[in-house]
Amino acid sequence: MLKDKAVIDIRWMVGNVRGMGRYAYQLIEPIQNSVTGVGPHNYVCERLPYQTIGNGFFPWWEQYIFPKFIKRQKVARVLCPYNTAPIKKLDAQLILVVHDLIYLKSWRDLPPSVSIYQTLGRIYRRFVVPKVIKNADVLLTVSEFTKSEIVERFAISPEAISVVPNSVNSTWFVDTPRPITGRDNYCLSVAGEAPSKNVKKLIKAFSLAAPDLPSDFTLKLVGIRVSQHEKFKNVAAQFHVEDRVEFVGFVTDSELKKLYRNAKSFVFASLFEGFGIPLIEAMASGTPIACSDTTSMPEVVGNAAVQFDPLDESAIAEALVQVTNNQELAQTLVDFGLERAKLFNEQAVEAQFKAFWNKLDAR
Incomplete structure (x- = not known):
C-alpha cells in the first residue's frame, strides 16, 4: 500500500x-x-x-x-x-x-x-x-x-x-575547448523531423551559405530517424547540396559529445521550443552557436549566440557564415557559452x- x-x-x-x-x-x-x-x-x-x-x-x-x-x-x-x-x-x-x-x-x-x-x-x-x-x-x-x-x-x-x-551533467563540460582553427569543417545541427524543427528551411539556408563557406564544409544533421533520411536527402538535392549535407543516424551520448566538440559551429533553426536542450549541450561543449530568436531560445543562450529569424533563410545563412568564418566572433561565443552553460549544470x-x-x- x-x-x-x-x-x-x-x-x-x-x-x-x-x-x-x-x-x-x-x-x-x-x-x-x-x-x-x-x-x-x-x-x-x-x-x-x-x-x-x-x-x-x-x-x-x-x-x-x-x-x-x-x-x-x-x-x-x-x-x-x-x-x-x-x-x-x-x-x-x-x-x-x-x-x-x-x-x-x-x-x-x-x-x-x-x-x-x-x-x-x-x-x-x-x-x-x-x-x-x-x-x-x-x-x-x-x-x-x-x-x-x-x-x-x-x-x-x-x-x-x-x-x-x-x-546537462558535468560530462558535457569541456575545460579547454579544441581551437576553432583546428576543428573539422562542418556545422552541426541536432533536430528531429517534426515540422517545428524547421529542417527544410535550414537545408535551404545552408545552400545559400555554401558559396561563402569552405568548399569541403558540410552540414551534419543528427536526430532525424533513418526512415526519414531519404525525404530530407531529396530536399538537399533540390537545393543542390546533396553532397554537403550529411544525415547521421543514432548516436550515443559519447559520440554526440564528440560531434559537438569537433564542429566549427552549431546551428539551431527551430521554430518553437519550450527550452532547447541542444543549446546548453553546445555551450557546454565550447561550440559557437547560431540559433533562432524566438520562443525560449534567447532566454537560454543570452549573449552566447548569433540569433536569427527562423522563417528567413537568408538570415539563417548569414548567421551561419558569421559564426563559421569570423574566428574572433566564434571565440567570443565559445567563451560566453561556456560561462552561460554554468547556469544549467x-x-x-x-x-x-x-x-x-x-x-x-x-x-
Whole structure:
C-alpha cells in the first residue's frame, strides 16, 4: 500500500533516458526516498522502486488504469512530468510538469508531422493538456517563456507556476575547448523531423551559405530517424547540396559529445521550443552557436549566440557564415557559452529543485 506516499509516472524514465526523463529524475532527487515509480507492465526502472500496472493503448493507461491505481492506493502526491496527466480530478495532490505548449499551435502554423505516431500524440495532448493544467495543484515548467504562455493562454496566476530549467551533467563540460582553427569543417545541427524543427528551411539556408563557406564544409544533421533520411536527402538535392549535407543516424551520448566538440559551429533553426536542450549541450561543449530568436531560445543562450529569424533563410545563412568564418566572433561565443552553460549544470539546477520542494512543503 502506498497510502500517503508520492508516485511518479516512469514512462520516460526507463531505457535510454534523455530530455523529459532526465528532468523527472532530477525533480524527484530531493524526495527520492518517498517516491515510487508507476508504469505499464513490461517497463523496467533500474534507478527507482517501482510498480507496474496494466498495459495497452497509452491514453487508456493514463486516463483509466493509472487514476484507478491512485485511488485504490490512496497516494498523497502524483507527479506527472511529461505534459499530460489523468483528466479526472484526483484525490491526491497533482504536480504537473509542462515542458512546452507547441502541440497547441494551430495546424496552419505547425502542420502535422510526417510521423503518424507524433501527430496522434499531438492530438491527444491538444485534448488533455488544457484540462489537466486547470486541475493541477502544482505547476512546474522549464522556462520563463513557457510560463508566460501558460499564464496567457489559461489565465493562471504567475505566482502559481514554478520554473526550473533543464540541465546537462558535468560530462558535457569541456575545460579547454579544441581551437576553432583546428576543428573539422562542418556545422552541426541536432533536430528531429517534426515540422517545428524547421529542417527544410535550414537545408535551404545552408545552400545559400555554401558559396561563402569552405568548399569541403558540410552540414551534419543528427536526430532525424533513418526512415526519414531519404525525404530530407531529396530536399538537399533540390537545393543542390546533396553532397554537403550529411544525415547521421543514432548516436550515443559519447559520440554526440564528440560531434559537438569537433564542429566549427552549431546551428539551431527551430521554430518553437519550450527550452532547447541542444543549446546548453553546445555551450557546454565550447561550440559557437547560431540559433533562432524566438520562443525560449534567447532566454537560454543570452549573449552566447548569433540569433536569427527562423522563417528567413537568408538570415539563417548569414548567421551561419558569421559564426563559421569570423574566428574572433566564434571565440567570443565559445567563451560566453561556456560561462552561460554554468547556469544549467546539474548542481545549479539541483539547488533549484530543492528550493521548489522546500517551498511546496512550507505551504
